[in-house]
Amino acid sequence: MSENIINDIVAYTLDEALVSNYYLFRVPPLTIVGDGATAKLGEHMKKLKVKHSFIVTDKVIVKLGLLEQTLRSLKKMNIAYTIYDEVEPDPTDLMVYNGVNFYKQSQADCIIGFGGGSPIDAAKAIAVLVNNNLQLNSANIEENINDRPPLVAVPTTAGTGTEVTDVTVITNTTTNVKMVIKHPLMVPDIALIDPNLTLNISPYITAATGIDVLTHAIEAYVARSSCTLARALSHRAIRLVMKYLPTAVGYGANIIARHKMAVACYMAGMAFSNAGLGLCHSMAHQLGATYKIPHGVANALLLPHIMRFNLLVRLDRFVEIAHIIDERFEQLTKKEAALKGIDAIAQMISEIGLPTQLREIGAICEDFNMMAENALKDITIKTNPRSANIDDIIKIFESAY
Numbered sequence: 001m002s003e004n005i006i007n008d009i010v011a012y013t014l015d016e017a018l019v020s021n022y023y024l025f026r027v028p029p030l031t032i033v034g035d036g037a038t039a040k041l042g043e044h045m046k047k048l049k050v051k052h053s054f055i056v057t058d059k060v061i062v063k064l065g066l067l068e069q070t071l072r073s074l075k076k077m078n079i080a081y082t083i084y085d086e087v088e089p090d091p092t093d094l095m096v097y098n099g100v101n102f103y104k105q106s107q108a109d110c111i112i113g114f115g116g117g118s119p120i121d122a123a124k125a126i127a128v129l130v131n132n133n134l135q136l137n138s139a140n141i142e143e144n145i146n147d148r149p150p151l152v153a154v155p156t157t158a159g160t161g162t163e164v165t166d167v168t169v170i171t172n173t174t175t176n177v178k179m180v181i182k183h184p185l186m187v188p189d190i191a192l193i194d195p196n197l198t199l200n201i202s203p204y205i206t207a208a209t210g211i212d213v214l215t216h217a218i219e220a221y222v223a224r225s226s227c228t229l230a231r232a233l234s235h236r237a238i239r240l241v242m243k244y245l246p247t248a249v250g251y252g253a254n255i256i257a258r259h260k261m262a263v264a265c266y267m268a269g270m271a272f273s274n275a276g277l278g279l280c281h282s283m284a285h286q287l288g289a290t291y292k293i294p295h296g297v298a299n300a301l302l303l304p305h306i307m308r309f310n311l312l313v314r315l316d317r318f319v320e321i322a323h324i325i326d327e328r329f330e331q332l333t334k335k336e337a338a339l340k341g342i343d344a345i346a347q348m349i350s351e352i353g354l355p356t357q358l359r360e361i362g363a364i365c366e367d368f369n370m371m372a373e374n375a376l377k378d379i380t381i382k383t384n385p386r387s388a389n390i391d392d393i394i395k396i397f398e399s400a401y
């Protein structure tokens with residue numbers, strides 16, 4: 001081996017060894033925000049040279065007329081469209097495969113996911129499969145799969161943040177397991193945030209989805225893999241949710257509150273997509289699967305308890321969160337201040353009408369062991385700041401009971 005090659009190898013090795021504080025931060029290349037912004041979608045899709053859009057949605061969205069403005073915007077730009085409205089809550093692999101076949105017959109050259117989390121998740125999975133002859137599972141989505149058609153996400157709730165993330169959740173109908181499938185190609189090319197689409201959401205769903213946003217922001221803020229970029233976004237998202245969620249719940253037609261919540265959802269989505277989540281989500285997924293309660297309600301039942309559990313390793317961050325939500329704590333110790341912030345969050349959850357005890361949703365203590373075992377297997381637990389074992393998780397379920 002020549003001296004030059006050896007020198008190069010030594011230099012490359014040193015370069016790699018000296019990399020620190022290294023992370024990737026992935027977000028959609030174009031974000032469009034505005035009340036009524038769906039009217040502008042056609043012109044932005046024209047710039048992507050789209051001729052025919054395949055719209056993945058559900059029957060409720062179509063019935064409510066929420067698609068109308070988007071369809072007019074496409075028509076105005078001479079973009080044809082095909083609507084696939086067969087998506088149901090918790091989309092399955094079969095809905096995705098049907099969508100892939102329908103897409104291929106439609107001659108479309110672009111995919112729009114339009115709706116709550118389910119239609120957008122289905123659209124993301126369809127987009128990644130249409131140019132790849134793959135079965136859907138988390139193991140076989142490789143780095144080097146073929147590219148996908150342009151992908152647009154238009155959320156009609158302020159909750160999941162799937163319009164930002166590189167993840168989709170699809171139920172495997174053979175094993176009945178919810179597959180969490182992650183790939184950079186899942187990040188949409190365009191995310192369009194139009195708060196007008198959220199104006200008619202009921203107070204209960206507004207409250208539940210809003211607490212999902214808050215949980216994303218807080219878990220990303222304290223996560224083991226958190227980073228400065230994620231915390232900047234979480235910081236603002238926490239502030240907006242604490243300030244505007246009560247109004248969005250109490251007076252849903254208030255466009256300012258809806259706008260702030262939609263933007264908070266997007267910011268929290270950027271934060272957790274890159275920094276990860278934590279124990280609250282890993283346990284909430286089990287409550288959702290066992291008692292069929294909305295995801296945001298499951299988070300609401302657990303969030304204050306998880307924050308108290310994580311206090312042991314994230315005291316300073318929880319003091320910062322208390323500052324963000326503007327709690328007053330002169331003369332208090334750091335721990336008292338952090339706990340005051342957590343109490344303020346628990347109080348808001350109660351004031352916006354969500355349940356605060358597991359017994360209220362019919363949970364039974366006999367299920368705690370099984371749910372704790374499954375929570376330990378959930379991918380989101382990996383980035384929780386404090387390590388948790390099965391006894392810790394059971395104790396948290398008991399304290400939330």
Ligand SMILES: [Fe+2]
Pocket residue numbers: 160212216281295
């Ligand atoms: Fe969530």
